[in-house]
Amino acid sequence: DSGVTQTPKHLITATGQRVTLRCSPRSGDLSVYWYQQSLDQGLQFLIQYYNGEERAKGNILERFSAQQFPDLHSELNLSSLELGDSALYFCASSPRRGNEQYFGPGTRLTVT
Amino acid sequence: SQQGEEDPQALSIQEGENATMNCSYKTSINNLQWYRQNSGRGLVHLILIRSNEREKHSGRLRVTLDTSKKSSSLLITASRAADTASYFCATLETSYDKVIFGPGTSLSVIP
DSSP states (O other), rough: SSSOOOOSSSSOOTTTOOOOEEEEEEETOEEEEEEEEEEEEEEEEEEEEEEEEEEEEEOOOTTEEEEEOSSSOOOEEEOOOOOOOEEEEEEEESSSSSOOOOEOEEEEEEEE | OOSOEEEEEEEEEETTTEEEEEEEEOOOEEEEEEEEEOOSSSSSSEEEEEETTTTEEEETTTEEEETTEEEEEEEOSSSOGGEEEEEEEEEETTTOEEEOOOOEEEEEOOO
């Protein structure tokens, strides 16, 4: 158990819908990262937050947005969902930027 | 484009043998990390090597880093069936902005 929690574990929704994925980092970790993992694209870095502020952006679509709250939990919002958004979405946390990351169990999103 | 590229893409060995995976990257890095992922589960951090280090050990794991060649290798000695997983290298660019993961090596250890 990494200490990072993600909810929900599974999510099935229809195209065009909007969903919110939630992540609680390890106690004391200030950095939160979001990743998307699909069979054809591998593990793609989406976005990073550090102590509430956005620090780095990767291959995140404009339909996706995220935020980190004062209590350090983070949410990833996915809107206007397409079939191609079906993937595993991981959240990871680390105590400082650049250190080892601790991954949550992931949320498996299926868009039908 | 990918920062880290693992090689080989897939590796199958007998239990007890050593497994070696390689990672190449393109830009200057601050550190390089190796992670393991069991099917469909979250990644688990294995080892971190900084750019000023050349070799690091952790249990049955040995990691080397050659910054002149922009490459790293992960050696798992005396492999076990439980080592069956995908292994990813991840590089932290010197700008500290991003950690980029490679596509991974799928390791199968046959009992």
